[in-house]
Amino acid sequence: MKITDIACHVLVADDVDPGLTSSAQDSLLVVVTTDEGLEGYGESDLNPWIGRACIEASGTHTMGLGMAELLKGKDPRNVEALWDHVYTMTAMNGRRGALIHALGAVEMALRDLAGKIAGEPLWKLLGEPRPTPLVPYASLQPAGSSFEAYRDALCESAENAKKLGFKAVKAECTMAGPYAHDGMNESYDRHTEVVAAVRRTLGPDMTLMVDVQYLWRDAETAWSVLRDWEEFDLYFVETPLWPDFLDEHARLAAWAPFRIASGEWLSTRWEFEDLIERGRIGVVQPDVGRVGGVGEARAVCEMAAERNLPVVPHCWKTGVSLSATAHLAFATPGIAFVEFLPPQLCIEKLRRELATEDLVLENGEILPPTRPGLGVEINWDAVRAYGRP
Numbered sequence: 001m002k003i004t005d006i007a008c009h010v011l012v013a014d015d016v017d018p019g020l021t022s023s024a025q026d027s028l029l030v031v032v033t034t035d036e037g038l039e040g041y042g043e044s045d046l047n048p049w050i051g052r053a054c055i056e057a058s059g060t061h062t063m064g065l066g067m068a069e070l071l072k073g074k075d076p077r078n079v080e081a082l083w084d085h086v087y088t089m090t091a092m093n094g095r096r097g098a099l100i101h102a103l104g105a106v107e108m109a110l111r112d113l114a115g116k117i118a119g120e121p122l123w124k125l126l127g128e129p130r131p132t133p134l135v136p137y138a139s140l141q142p143a144g145s146s147f148e149a150y151r152d153a154l155c156e157s158a159e160n161a162k163k164l165g166f167k168a169v170k171a172e173c174t175m176a177g178p179y180a181h182d183g184m185n186e187s188y189d190r191h192t193e194v195v196a197a198v199r200r201t202l203g204p205d206m207t208l209m210v211d212v213q214y215l216w217r218d219a220e221t222a223w224s225v226l227r228d229w230e231e232f233d234l235y236f237v238e239t240p241l242w243p244d245f246l247d248e249h250a251r252l253a254a255w256a257p258f259r260i261a262s263g264e265w266l267s268t269r270w271e272f273e274d275l276i277e278r279g280r281i282g283v284v285q286p287d288v289g290r291v292g293g294v295g296e297a298r299a300v301c302e303m304a305a306e307r308n309l310p311v312v313p314h315c316w317k318t319g320v321s322l323s324a325t326a327h328l329a330f331a332t333p334g335i336a337f338v339e340f341l342p343p344q345l346c347i348e349k350l351r352r353e354l355a356t357e358d359l360v361l362e363n364g365e366i367l368p369p370t371r372p373g374l375g376v377e378i379n380w381d382a383v384r385a386y387g388r389p
């Protein structure tokens, strides 16, 4: 069996607003085709034009070869060997960042193919099944641009998640800083008020995580706010600090009574090694596409397990990435929660329309998927509607 084609679809929602903080307004969809007519689907969370260039660019010398050129004609079945070959032979094009994020989409498509070739859902090929149910958390969606509208939208979203049977939620609480919602610039006290309001809405029993999206640059300032958050019984606070400031992470982690979570932007296990060892984080958050694919995410999960750290993968994309994340979790006991929002609750068009996943939410848990590979069906009308040259 041979790889005959690697097609890269640049998808951008027709209502895209570059001022919004949601990266689910676009997608890089990769389709790997074989000479036997099988197709594997993969996706990654990066600017899709940049991702496509990383895959399609021709090589110019032995350590800067072209990704698609390296893979065409190869047998798709030994995914780890192919990943290593591409990683090595494209090293001077980028051993980190965009090139690895794009490689993650290709690797995901190869994993989908592997499952389809075996006639098994991907999770069954990845190892022993997890012994405990897979619990998803709902990401609460903010709205508006005033403090009151933002707070109330999160509380309403928390009510909806509760009604749907979710056992855990994550509230974005970012009304200032580089990731501020809709240009907001509210005081830190108001951030505390939002977390308090969401906790009141949920009651004491549901798990609550909070994502402040790189709000602070140093541990002292972060701690001046976060020391008041102990009473909210948080499972973690996500990305309180800029990801390059590893020593600040370690200082904050030493003070905080709850876990510090981070890792959504990182590529490769080696970046995670730094974040874990030097940054002393408490929850590890690989994004399956961005980190370099299912295999690289597994390596990160193993690294976390050796240190008894829970993994809560990042995923804010379509059913393709959500499925890859869920399959990984069904074979990885250390994954404590997965990010999962049913399409009907999402405002992002690509999440709603691009792919139908084989994931059923029942009593606050996700049931193991049964279709071969990722179990994803692509809506080709959406690919045509949102495709860009």
Ligand SMILES: [Mg+2]
Pocket: 211, 213, 238, 239, 264
């Ligand atoms: Mg986040």
